[in-house]
Amino acid sequence: MSSDEIWELRLYTAGQTPKSLAALANLKRLCEENLKGKYRIEVIDLMANPRLAKEHQIVAIPTLVKKLPSPLRQIIGDLSDKEKALVGLQITPAHR
Amino acid sequence: MNMETTPPALSEADQLRQAIAHGEVDAFLVGRDDKEKRVLLLAGAYQRYRQLVEQMQQGAVTCSVHGDILYANQRFAQLIGVPLSQLYAAPLDGYVSVPDRARLASFLLVSARLSAIELSFSRRDGMQLPAKLELVSFADGYATILVTPLGQQQWASVAEDSLNLMRTALEGLNRASIADGPAKRSVELLAREINSLSRLVDEIRHSRPQG
Numbered sequence: 001m002s003s004d005e006i007w008e009l010r011l012y013t014a015g016q017t018p019k020s021l022a023a024l025a026n027l028k029r030l031c032e033e034n035l036k037g038k039y040r041i042e043v044i045d046l047m048a049n050p051r052l053a054k055e056h057q058i059v060a061i062p063t064l065v066k067k068l069p070s071p072l073r074q075i076i077g078d079l080s081d082k083e084k085a086l087v088g089l090q091i092t093p094a095h096r
Numbered sequence: 097m098n099m100e101t102t103p104p105a106l107s108e109a110d111q112l113r114q115a116i117a118h119g120e121v122d123a124f125l126v127g128r129d130d131k132e133k134r135v136l137l138l139a140g141a142y143q144r145y146r147q148l149v150e151q152m153q154q155g156a157v158t159c160s161v162h163g164d165i166l167y168a169n170q171r172f173a174q175l176i177g178v179p180l181s182q183l184y185a186a187p188l189d190g191y192v193s194v195p196d197r198a199r200l201a202s203f204l205l206v207s208a209r210l211s212a213i214e215l216s217f218s219r220r221d222g223m224q225l226p227a228k229l230e231l232v233s234f235a236d237g238y239a240t241i242l243v244t245p246l247g248q249q250q251w252a253s254v255a256e257d258s259l260n261l262m263r264t265a266l267e268g269l270n271r272a273s274i275a276d277g278p279a280k281r282s283v284e285l286l287a288r289e290i291n292s293l294s295r296l297v298d299e300i301r302h303s304r305p306q307g
Binding site: 014015017018019020046047050051053054058059060061062074075076077078080081088 | 108111112114115116118120121122123124125127130133134135137140141143144
């Protein structure tokens with residue numbers, strides 16, 4: 001991928017449950033630390049509209065979908081395991 | 097982290113199993129098809145809302161249109177002086193003063209249109225508790241109601257309304273020209289009681305508000 005490519009991330013949540021809020025907070029932190037200025041986060045509240053889960057066959061919530069850069073990847077959970085989230089998203093950490 | 101050494105992605109099923117086992121999810125999307133799809137929350141997701149409802153200073157009750165209590169918070173149990181465990185599936189009107197029961201039934205039946213009523217609960221200790229009932233939501237045949245005890249001033253207003261009704265009734269009796277006998281004495285007694293209650297209400301109105 002080019003270094004200028006924008007990461008398009010979609011987070012599926014269930015209203016304001018603790019795990020949904022934790023996932024959003026963890027995702028924002030992870031993006032700021034590793035993809036600063038190169039990411040877009042879209043939050044889809046399935047509590048408000050469950051049918052929006054169809055596109056990515058969501059089963060458990062929260063679930064993060066990396067739409068771009070390809071390949072499409074999904075990470076289920078609140079992203080509290082930072083290493084697992086980075087591996088799942090195929091993000092090379094900005095610094096260790 | 098070196099991406100070349102990254103292990104193959106976990107299969108979705110295994111990832112799901114791990115997320116559940118590690119407590120990283122608190123909701124699932126269930127339903128056979130798109131039309132049926134709905135979010136099912138795990139108990140932990142409700143915990144904070146539940147704490148909020150349990151700690152607030154207002155009573156909260158969810159009951160069916162027939163008045164069967166589905167849920168009540170601790171504060172409501174305290175307000176009517178009944179253990180919380182006795183309230184589940186109990187009829188709400190059993191804790192409402194007899195004259196107000198019909199109004200409660202109407203409120204529940206047309207709760208989609210009426211937003212609030214005032215009525216008296218009959219506490220277990222025999223005391224009456226005037227309260228305001230406000231409809232918070234109505235869905236699937238269940239009404240969720242907030243119960244706020246009427247303050248001293250509001251209570252005085254309720255008493256004043258009752259006194260006005262009694263005064264009107266007394267005027268009617270006086271116009272009936274009861275000449276003498278036990279009926280006249282009863283009317284005089286009633287007039288004295290009304291005056292006495294009226295002074296009491298005035299005292300309540302002019303007393304310092306209690307917190």
